[in-house]
Amino acid sequence: MGKNPNRKHAQILEAGTRVIAEHGYHQAKVSDIAKEAKVADGTIYLYFNNKEHILISIFEEKMQEFMQKLEIIMQKDVSVKEQLFDMAQLQLDFMESRPELATLAHFELLQTKGEIHDNMQRILFPFFQAVIDIVNRGKEEQVFSSSLSTEIGRICFVGILNEAITTWVMEKGSYSLAAQGPVLAEIVYQALQTEV
Amino acid sequence: MGKNPNRKHAQILEAGTRVIAEHGYHQAKVSDIAKEAKVADGTIYLYFNNKEHILISIFEEKMQEFMQKLEIIMQKDVSVKEQLFDMAQLQLDFMESRPELATLAHFELLQTKGEIHDNMQRILFPFFQAVIDIVNRGKEEQVFSSSLSTEIGRICFVGILNEAITTWVMEKGSYSLAAQGPVLAEIVYQALQTEV
Amino acid sequence: MGKNPNRKHAQILEAGTRVIAEHGYHQAKVSDIAKEAKVADGTIYLYFNNKEHILISIFEEKMQEFMQKLEIIMQKDVSVKEQLFDMAQLQLDFMESRPELATLAHFELLQTKGEIHDNMQRILFPFFQAVIDIVNRGKEEQVFSSSLSTEIGRICFVGILNEAITTWVMEKGSYSLAAQGPVLAEIVYQALQTEV
Amino acid sequence: MGKNPNRKHAQILEAGTRVIAEHGYHQAKVSDIAKEAKVADGTIYLYFNNKEHILISIFEEKMQEFMQKLEIIMQKDVSVKEQLFDMAQLQLDFMESRPELATLAHFELLQTKGEIHDNMQRILFPFFQAVIDIVNRGKEEQVFSSSLSTEIGRICFVGILNEAITTWVMEKGSYSLAAQGPVLAEIVYQALQTEV
DNA sequence: TATGAATGAGACTTCATTCAT
DNA sequence: GATGAATGAAGTCTCATTCAT
DSSP states (O other), rough: OOSTTHHHHHHHHHOOOOOHHOOOOOOOOHHHHHHHHTTTTHHHHHOSSOOOHHHHHHHHHHHHHHHHHHHHHHHHHOOOHHHHHHHHHHHHHHHHHHHHHHHTTTTTTTOOSSSSHHHHHHHHHHHHHHHHHHHHHHHHTTOOTTOOOOHHHHEEEHHHHHHHHHHHHTTTSSSSSGHHHHHHHHHHHHHHOOOO | OSSSSSHHHHHHHHHHHHHHHHHTTOOOOHHHHHHTTSOOHHHHHHOSSSSHHHHHHHHHHHHHHHHHHHHHHSSOOOOHHHHHHHHHHHHHHHHHHHHHHHHHTTTGTTTTTHHHHHHHHHHHHHHHHHHHHHHHHHHTTTTOOTOOOHHHHHHHHHHHHHHHHHHHHHHHTTTTTTGGGHHHHHHHHHHHHHHO | OOOOOTHHHHHHHHHHHHHHHHOOOTTTHHHHHHTTTTHHHHHHHOOOOOHHHHHHHHHHHHHHHHHHHHHHHHHHHOOHHHHHHHHHHHHHHHHHHHHHHHHHHTTTOSSSSHHHHHHHHHHHHHHHHHHHHHHHHHHHHHHOOOSSOOOHHHHHHHHHHHHHHHHHHHTOSOOSGGGHHHHHHHHHHTHHHHHH | OOOOTTTHHHHHHHHHHHHHHHOTTTTTEEEHHHHHHOOOHHHHHHHOOOHHHHHHHHHHHHHHHHHHHHHHHHSSSHHHHOOOOOOOHHHHHHHHHHHHHHHHTTHHHHOSSHHHHHHHHHHHHHEEEEEHHHHHHHHHTSOOOOOSSHHHHHHHHHHHHHHHHHHHHHHTTOOSSSGGGHHHHHHHHHTTTTTO
């Protein structure tokens, strides 16, 4: 009665997310993850090559889920403004419902080299690309300033939302992150119109 | 030849900055820092209680230096716009001239608990306060939207500059960060006028 | 399709011989032997008590096969010289056709205590006895020196052939071992005539 | 008062020799060696890169000692017979005074691949070369048969002495190994005269 | 002050063995 | 009998910290 065949895989991933989010990657012991997942230490290694692989897998899986939702938004035939608002809202909603992920998401910033870094970059790439796409579309449709480089546009979008999420994490989710969506989106929308 | 009495203290701090910036805090070995500082392993512990304290001291010292420069700007009797531009420029200039610090600066994001986190928050607090002050002044002088909360204003400023710095670090400083100052400041300035 | 009832037993033994000969006993994983034998890990334990017993069983079985051939030679009514030549040739032929066994055969040297050692000694005993018998017969028939102890005689025979086999294993069987039979036997025959 | 600077190095090597000889390399735990050497586990790693390196170092050091004695014999201006007798006697004397080494010496036979094997081969090479030299000299001086290949000659010498040593180890040194020197040397001397 | 050899707790990972199916 | 997922004990190695000199 092993239930779902990869039930254990999911259990470990969930446990890993909780433990790493709480203690940080380096403080998180594999045996803690095992205990949290209610499996033996060795069982971890039936599903993951090593500790690093757990972290990367968590990130990859969550990001996949996020990207699926993002792609639906990206394919909608709506105005730039509406799309940008939807994107921002999605990001905040997603993080609010998975606060551990919000904590993990900043991990890559630290890893300026090594396998973890490379994988994080790889995994984040499609998201960055989506932001670049919406900025470019806005510039083409002349709702955004053509005097701003696309990269600077991406920095605005990502930076404002990231800082909002980080702040919320620091405050341990004591208020609604999602409720800030419209305001933050409006600010980004206005920022991208800056003529320089 | 001991020169200055706390010559060693400075040596260790500089060495620590380089080693931690290169490998990350957890990968940095105390013995590596000692070697880089050209002192014995044990000497480190004459100046610092433990490894954590090296990190905190680095951060504290650099931030002190930064805050001194920032205070000069804050006390100037100039327009809100000029002050905000000066603040942004200072931050970018400072980071470009100390790329290791830029790398370290994001460390606190990871530490959601523990002594490091608490100290980082304490050290960053005066800077955040300065940003809050300029936002408030702008709102009072009605150059910024009064419909934006001050905290959201702070998020805009900090988020956009942080992301610009992070991106520059990731690209290993392959372009001039300081040169982006005017554009980024202009964007922040515009963003803060958003009516919601 | 179970064919022979102890078909699996033989499969595992053959697989064990290959895997242990290739990697050595300690490096050989039970799961590798299972994979090579195309059975499940757990199946191994239906036929063998533990990993050690696989090794002992391999040795025992191969030695049994060898001893059957040796006994035929021992019962032939031929001269001491002919019998000694036949014995040497058999040993080399046998090893050349089972190079994995040659590798395993030296294992006992390592185990100066423990269950493996005791079993190896037990298994090798009949072979040593056969060598002792031929030496004794030679001494009785006065073709070998009576001034040599039988044990020293045994050491000559076993030592020379063993070293020849070991060398051949080290050279990864790049030449014919069996072809050295007549020369090596001649040397042993002469050595056993040494008066001291 | 650290006494000799590499006192610890020697302590660990001696402890390693004892522990590995008793339990075998794979059964010997690094922590056992540390305990036997009366140092902390971590101290081992100040002097050796890893467990393998301990084994190789033991072998290398003992072999160096042996080779120094052997070289003295090799340079004496004596007859082939006398030199061969001296070589055999040295080997037996050396092993009898270091029974642990005798146990270790056979280890290389097992390691048909890997770093240990390569190092053992490298370390044993000079000894094999010395045996080859004496065999060649005997052939040149026509005291040994010219119809025997040098390699076969080496096999005789090494094989007979090895088996004598192994047997003595198995019997746990219950008799004098060195006392067998003259007899064994005589046998080897005679064996090398075999015409084929 | 300064040194750096020594410590030893603790982490990750492996793998022989078990047992529910 | 057969399976193979799961177990968990055990071992190697690291590195922050100490302390005798």
